[in-house]
Structures are given as structure tokens and as C-alpha cells.
Amino acid sequence: MKRPRHWLVRLYPKAWRERYGDELQDLIETEGAGPRAHYDIVRAALDERLFDRSSLRAGQAAGRGALALTLRTPSALIPLIMSAVALLVVLLTVIAAGMPHRGDEGAAAHLFQLLIVGQVPFLVWFHIGKPRAHRVGTFALHAAALFAALCPVWYLGL
Amino acid sequence: MRSNRDVVEVSGFSDPQYLVLASLAAGPKHGHAMLDDIEHMTGTRLGPGTLYGAIGRLEGQGLIERLPEEERRKPYKLTDAGVSAFAAKTATLERIVAAAAPRALAR
DSSP, rough: OOOOOOOGGSSSOHHHHHHHHHHHHHHHHHOOOHHHHHHOOOOOOOHHHOHHHHHHHHHTTTOHHHHHHHTTTTHHHHHHHHHHHHHHHHHHHHHOOOSSSOOOOHHHHHHHHHHHHHHHHHHHHHHSSHHHHHHHHHHHHHHHHHHHHHHHHHHHTO | OOOHHHHHHEEEHHHHHHHHHHHTTTTTTOOHHHHHHHHHHHHHOOOOOHHHHHHHHHHHHSSOOOOOOOBBBBBBBEEEHHHHHHHHHHHHHHHHHHHHHHHHHHO
């Protein structure tokens, strides 16, 4: 019969719990969970939630695709979303307002620039922190998304 | 000569991860035994979250692997890559200590 999970173990992402939850629970039961252990586990669980570190690798160990797992990582997904929004901004602006005059940098242009430049910290964070096997596939995706966002700007000479 | 990138790749794990590698270098262990061993080595007992964070990352990097369960406990052991990474990191630390120790003593 499956044991009920300690609330501290339930703080971790599901994939992580499936891989290490029983072991952590055993450790909590044998070691006891004082205030220091509580703090340590809450901090570690938050780290896993925010950056999807070990659960990513646990999934990899279970044989799932590295690329799909990488896309579940916020620091990998956010740049893709920003590129998609940047592309949408350009297309909607052209559709709604027609071709803007050269040199007329409106709000849409500034938003586009922010979306492109704002990706840099996420890309640096992701590509420094992940194993090379994960980086290769995701780098291609990030490059393709960025290219797709920049293409209309180059093509239309905006 | 190794490039900066090689050094980063070799040294690309944190202190708790290095301590887990050092503990497993003496033979396979489960989590509780690792905590005891690391406390014996360093005088500090890692928190459970820190330990399993390190285990998760090392397993993901292919430096350690889980062995079949023994009496409900799941031991881990170093992989060949883990043995190499541990040896390389230890050699790097030895070079740093050899260079830094005289400077510390000179003060």
C-alpha cells in the first residue's frame, strides 16, 4: 500500500517525487525534520519548482525526450514565448496600421525590441545551467523562433 | 592544455555534489549513509533537501546511478564518468590548495 506523502515531500514537482519522494520521506522519518531540515527542504523544493533541475534529469533517466523536457523548463520556454509574441506584435501592427513610415519608432517597435532583448537573461541562464545534451536541441529552437520573429522586420524593412 | 570550457565542464558541480561523489567514491551508499559519511568527512551534516538536490543533478549528469533496492533502501554508486569527474575535480582542488595554502599561512 502506498504511504501518504509527508507535506514537505509534496512540495516537490511530481516527476521529482516519483523518482526521489520515497527516499526523501524515509530520510525525513529517520532523521526527523527540525526547523533546519524544514528550511532546507522548502528551499530545495522551491529550487526544483522554479528551475525544474532534478526533475528534468529524472525524466531524462526515465527515457523521455530531452527536448520536450527542456521545453517544460521556464527559462527555456519564456524566450520562445517572447519570440512568438514579438512576431505577433509585428504582424498585428502591419495588419492593423499598414507599413509604418521609416524612422517612425512607435510603441510596437519598442515592445518588439524589449521582447527580443529581454530574452537574453533567460537564454544565458538556461544555456549555462543545463547539460550539453539539452542545450543543443533547445538552442536550435530558440534560434528558429528568434529568426521567425526577426524575418518580417528584415523582409519588410521595418 | 585544457580550455576554460573543459575546466568548467570538469568543475561543473557544486560543493554538495562534490561531497556526494567523495562519499560514493568509498563505495555504494544510500541517502542516510551518505549523510553520515559526509558529516564524518566535513563535520557538517547536509540537509535532506540539499542531499537529494545533489543526487538528482548528479544522476541526471550520468555521474552516479541507482542500484537495485536493498531492504527498502536505494543505494547509489559512481558511474565510470563519475569516477573520472571526481578524480578530475579532486586534482583541480589539490592544485588550488597547493597554491593557496602557503598564501593563507603567510598571513
